[in-house]
Amino acid sequence: MIKIYSTLTRQLEEFKTIEPNVVKWYNCGPTVNGLMHLGHARSAIAFDTIRRYLEYRGYKVDYVMNFTDIEDRMIEVANKEKRQVLEVAEEYLSYFRRDMASINLKPATVHPRAMLHMNPMIEFVEKLVEKGYAYESGGDVYYDIRKFKEYGKLSNQKLENILQEGTEDTKNPNKRFPADFALWKAMKPGEPNWPSPWGKGRVGWSLECSQMSMMYLGETLDIHSGGQDLIFPHHENEIAQSEALTGKPFVNYWLHNGYVNIDKEKMSKSLGNFVNIVELLEHYSPDAVRLFVLQTHYRSPIIFTEDAMDQSQITADRLFNTLLLVKHYAKSEEILESSNEMDEKMIEKTNKSREDFLKGMNEDFNTSIALAVIFDLSHEVNNYIRKTEMINATVIHEVDQFFDEFRSIFGLFENFDQYSSFATLEQLVKLLIELRKNFRNEKNWEMSDKIRDDLKKAGIALEDTPKRILWKLTEE
Template structure:
């Protein structure tokens, strides 16, 4: 059973395909039963060894395109907001899905189409056939899910994503820069002043945070432009670090504004999630502070061997201790 494309007047509205160009040089193969070369299968006759179901046209199975239309309308309704897929599915698959579904229901099927670029390796599409692919499972053995997510977010979803180890390592380094900023804020809050009265430095930092929030939303409203949305995140990180370097006694209220910004980023991008889990963070911090107290006591007793062992083993767990004139501080250093 074929869908007669010529009877659907809007065919090509997604891909911009020209039917007349499509027909040039095309022909109907003997025995196909099509009226026109561009017609596509809705139901296929059963073949030996294939799954089959009964139908008014005999035993067979659904065509590739109709499967997707049927599943999506069953679970999402005759009209829904977002349909995604790779760029290679725009034509003919998604074009055919639109034609058959809207011809059936008489309604607009999908309001927004999101088509992703290919994952590339040295200029070629990553694929099993070329043997140049890496699975997510393999990547997760070397990097956290957060690092992989951050790597993907650095490119617009419609653009090709060039996979390299150097690229993922660069994403990891950039994410560590942001985590270092969060750690700097946490440490600064321990000695920050609570009065709300701000000086020039606080107002400058607040303006940067406010502008960055607007830039972030503008970028995300522009077709989910995550690559552009990354820029204001680093603007805030740089501004916070510069503020903490310049100011002897930072103000708690403006640092809380910076934390609110990073929490918003966390909720949208799915990064820093563990950092903002208060219960887990509190227990972890209490344990680290206890170990710092034990280490300080050991140093006073001149038991430097055991004190150094605590420091080195904490570092292996991703916690770095720094001895300062004001006391020992700690930072998370690994992802």
């Protein structure tokens, strides 16, 4: 049983989908007005991993992640750069796609863009006006939040505490109530605009997500996710819009990830203290970045420091070494079928590890615990490979299988493909190892070192251990 924490109920709940074995999931994507930074990446990696886990558990996940390409900030950036909004959107969209791929995020089932859904969005607003939840005022259309009795249920706020005196929007004379939010905004000079029953203008930010999520996934979603900063007002507004329209619950489980903090502040576009993914990947591997994110539970804040990133890089490298070694022996023919006590213990350990791994992941996707299990097993395997008399085929295949599952869920180390012509390579390397053995017996260190060094240059690392000589392909 998978337990999942929903922001709406503020507790762990048993995860049950509307349709058996299908998850309808909408994840709030970024506004494409800048480069992807670690804050975006944290959210994306966390939910990507949860998605992968659900898929691993046999769910078909319909995962929709939007790109907000028309919104105040988009216009702001376009104006500043003296370009068209569409042009800015296209450019950053392509960067986002590149950066998302670079940290091994699975593409969503659909990546809808707001600008391409203008007509259905207008219809959405019309229906809300018809139902009396929205009103036109000076070319704008606002949501009348006092009509929606449950407004504030997600963010746990009372109406009288929302939007105090002095906030900019309280002065907007078009609004009946200060906290009413815009569903439709009348165009200002120079802004991109679309025709509507209320004149030219564009859609409000929160409406985009309500409309696109329901269009692709239906009136009630299983999961809706995003950063904690979206809880209010964005997701609160989405609930108000969607539930007013359909009269049905909009979302069963609300998931919100914690922030990335840097220098004791939230990392964000507006504070200008963000670390872009492109820059980060100049110093760290994608695996290190994913590991850095996933060592922390997705709801907790992450403190970004270079030191912590360095630690993750080392950890990633060491883990990679072990997995590579296991993969190597899983493909090798140099292993035995008969088994002894040590083999049986190793199989037991592997099964127990999978059990604990699942237990951790089932408890609101505790990737910290899952990783601890992996490190533990990795440790045992290192011991086994170096100390057992003969490496047993069943053992190594079991371990390899589990590590494969782990890698696919965590999205790590997916560059093991270099093993395609493995058999040929193995024969060659074995030959060289034999030769080197002879040189070593003759204490011809010069030749034996030359073989090792030259192999190293060719991307093959040797390691002398008491029981055997290990070899593995190294990363470029």
